[in-house]
Amino acid sequence: MHVTLQRDLTDLSNSVEISSLTVQFGSHTALMDINLTIKSGEFISVIGPNGGGKSTLVRLILGLIQPNIGTIYVFGSKPSDLPSDAFGYVPQIKTADRSFPALPIELVASGLSATWPRKVKGELKEKALDALKTVGAEHLADRPLSRLSGGELQRIYLARSIVRNPKILILDEPATGFDSTAEMDLNKTIENIHKVSDTTIIMVTHDWESAFHHSDRVAVLNKNLICCDTPDSAFSEDALRVAFGHIGHTHEMLFGAKHHH
Amino acid sequence: MQEIINILQMPFIQRALIAGIVVGFLGSFYAAFVVQRRMSFLGDGLAHSAFGGIALGLLIGTEPMWIALPATVIVALAITWLKEKTELGSDTAIGIFFAVSMALGIIFLSLKKNYSVDAFTYLFGSILMVQAADLYASIILAVVTILISARYWHRWAYATFDTELAKSDRHNVRFDDYLLSVMIALTIVFSIKLVGIVLIAAYLVIPAAASRLISRTFYSMTVLSIIFGITASVAGLFLSVIFDLPSGAVIILTQAFIFFLALIYSRLRK
Numbered sequence: 102m103h104v105t106l107q108r109d110l111t112d113l114s115n116s117v118e119i120s121s122l123t124v125q126f127g128s129h130t131a132l133m134d135i136n137l138t139i140k141s142g143e144f145i146s147v148i149g150p151n152g153g154g155k156s157t158l159v160r161l162i163l164g165l166i167q168p169n170i171g172t173i174y175v176f177g178s179k180p181s182d183l184p185s186d187a188f189g190y191v192p193q194i195k196t197a198d199r200s201f202p203a204l205p206i207e208l209v210a211s212g213l214s215a216t217w218p219r220k221v222k223g224e225l226k227e228k229a230l231d232a233l234k235t236v237g238a239e240h241l242a243d244r245p246l247s248r249l250s251g252g253e254l255q256r257i258y259l260a261r262s263i264v265r266n267p268k269i270l271i272l273d274e275p276a277t278g279f280d281s282t283a284e285m286d287l288n289k290t291i292e293n294i295h296k297v298s299d300t301t302i303i304m305v306t307h308d309w310e311s312a313f314h315h316s317d318r319v320a321v322l323n324k325n326l327i328c329c330d331t332p333d334s335a336f337s338e339d340a341l342r343v344a345f346g347h348i349g350h351t352h353e354m355l356f357g358a359k360h361h362h
Numbered sequence: 363m364q365e366i367i368n369i370l371q372m373p374f375i376q377r378a379l380i381a382g383i384v385v386g387f388l389g390s391f392y393a394a395f396v397v398q399r400r401m402s403f404l405g406d407g408l409a410h411s412a413f414g415g416i417a418l419g420l421l422i423g424t425e426p427m428w429i430a431l432p433a434t435v436i437v438a439l440a441i442t443w444l445k446e447k448t449e450l451g452s453d454t455a456i457g458i459f460f461a462v463s464m465a466l467g468i469i470f471l472s473l474k475k476n477y478s479v480d481a482f483t484y485l486f487g488s489i490l491m492v493q494a495a496d497l498y499a500s501i502i503l504a505v506v507t508i509l510i511s512a513r514y515w516h517r518w519a520y521a522t523f524d525t526e527l528a529k530s531d532r533h534n535v536r537f538d539d540y541l542l543s544v545m546i547a548l549t550i551v552f553s554i555k556l557v558g559i560v561l562i563a564a565y566l567v568i569p570a571a572a573s574r575l576i577s578r579t580f581y582s583m584t585v586l587s588i589i590f591g592i593t594a595s596v597a598g599l600f601l602s603v604i605f606d607l608p609s610g611a612v613i614i615l616t617q618a619f620i621f622f623l624a625l626i627y628s629r630l631r632k
Contacts, residue, residue, distance in 0.1 A: 219515070245578055
C-alpha cells in the first residue's frame with residue numbers, strides 16, 4: 102500500500118503537476134484555479150496577453166513564489182525543495198545588467214557552480230566551453246557581455262541553462278527583440294536540445310509562429326488556463342478570442358501556415 | 363628621504379598609516395558592489411546618519427563612534443527594509459533618513475557649546491583623530507570581511523549581476539542584501555575619522571569606478587579596486603602630512619587621480 106502511494110506521488114512521467122492553483126499578490130489575482138499537467142520530455146509553449154500570469158507561472162515552477170491556494174509539484178516535489186540544478190532557467194534578457202563586468206564563459210560557468218565564479222578553469226571551463234559549443238557560441242567565450250548582441254547574449258543564457266543538464270528547461274520570452282534570422286537560429290537550437298535530450302521544455306513566448314511550429318502543446322493563459330492543447334487546437338479562434346479579446350494578425354498567418362503544414 | 367623616515371617614526375602617523383591601509387581595503391572592497399549595484403547614494407545616506415550619531419555623542423560627551431556605530435547600522439537596515447517592503451525606491455528611502463539624521467545632528471550640535479573644532483574634523487577627516495581603539499576595531503572588521511568574503515563575495519556578485527538568477531539557485535538574497543548593507547555601514551563608520559563624512563560616499567565609489575574602466579571580470583574589478591583604494595589611502599596620507607591638508611580631501615583627490623589615469627588607459631587601449 103505504502104509503495105503504491107509512493108509511486109503515485111513521484112510519478113516520474115509527469116514533470117509538472119498543478120492542481121486548483123491560485124496565486125494572489127495582495128488583492129490582485131495573478132493566476133486563478135489552474136490545472137495543468139506537463140509530461141516529462143514535453144515541449145510546452147505558454148502564450149497569453151501581458152499581465153496574463155505567464156511570468157508568475159515561471160516563478161512558481163522555479164519555486165520562487167508559493168501558491169495561495171492549490172498545489173504544484175515538479176517531479177513529485179515542491180519546487181522549492183528541489184535542488185536548483187534540476188532547473189535550467191533562461192530569464193528575459195532585457196533584465197540583464199550589461200554593465201556588469203563579465204565574460205560569457207563566466208556566465209555559463211555560473212550555471213554549474215550555482216554562484217558567481219572567481220576564476221573559470223579546469224573542468225568548469227571545459228564544461229562551459231562544451232555548452233557554448235552546443236549553442237554555437239564558442240567563439241564568444243571571452244567577449245565582454247557589453248559587446249554582445251541580444252541574440253548572442255540569449256545564446257549564452259541558453260548555454261548557461263543547459264550546462265547543468267537540467268531536467269526541466271524554462272525559457273522566458275527567449276526571442277523578444279530578435280530579428281527573424283536570430284530567432285530562427287535560436288528556435289533551431291532549442292529544438293535540437295528537445296530532440297537530443299529528455300529535458301522538459303517550457304517556453305513563454307509572444308511569438309505565436311514559433312509556439313505553433315516547435316512545441317508539442319500550447320498553453321493559452323490569461324489568469325485562467327484557457328486551454329493547453331496541441332498547437333492546432335490551441336490556436337483555435339475560440340481560445341484566442343477568450344485570451345486576447347481578438348484573434349490577432351498572427352492568427353491569420355498561422356492559419357495560412359497550417360494549411361501548408 | 364630623511365623627512366619621510368622622520369614622518370614614519372611618529373606613532374600617530376604609524377597608526378594613521380595602518381588605518382589607511384585597513385579602511386582603504388574595506389572601502390574599496392565594498393565599493394565594487396556599491397558601484398555595480400548603483401548604491402553610491404547609500405554611502406551618502408549612511409555617512410549622514412553617522413553624523414547624527416556623532417553629534418549626539420559630542421553632545422552627551424561620550425566617544426562619538428559608539429553612538430555613530432549603532433545609529434548607522436540601524437539606518438542601513440531600515441533603508442534596506444523600506445526598499446524591500448514598500449513601493450519606495452531606495453533613493454527615496456535614503457533621502458528620508460539622510461535628511462532626518464542631518465537635522466537631528468544639527469540640533470544636537472547647536473545644543474553643545476564649542477562644538478566647531480570637533481565637528482570640523484569629523485566632517486573632513488583628520489589623521490590626528492585615529493586612536494588605537496579605532497585601529498583595532500577596523501582591523502577586526504577587515505578580518506571579518508576577509509573571512510566572510512570567501513563565501514559571500516560569490517553570492518553578492520551573483521545577486522549583483524542578476525537577483526532572479528541568484529534566487530532561482532536558492533540563495534537567500536534577502537539576508538545577503540541586509541548583511542552587505544550592514545558591512546557597508548560599519549565600513550563607513552570606521553572610515554569617518556580618516557576620510558570625513560562629507561567625502562566618504564566618494565571614497566566608496568572612486569576606486570571601483572576606476573577599476574571598472576579597465577576590468578573584464580568582476581573578480582579583477584574587485585582586486586584592482588582594493589589595490590587602488592589602498593594605494594590612494596597611503597599616498598593621500600603622506601601628501602596630507604607633507605602639505606598639512608585634511609587627510610580625507612587629499613585621499614579622495616589621489617583616488618580621483620588614479621581614476622583619471624585609468625580613464626586614459628582605457629581610452630588608449632581601445
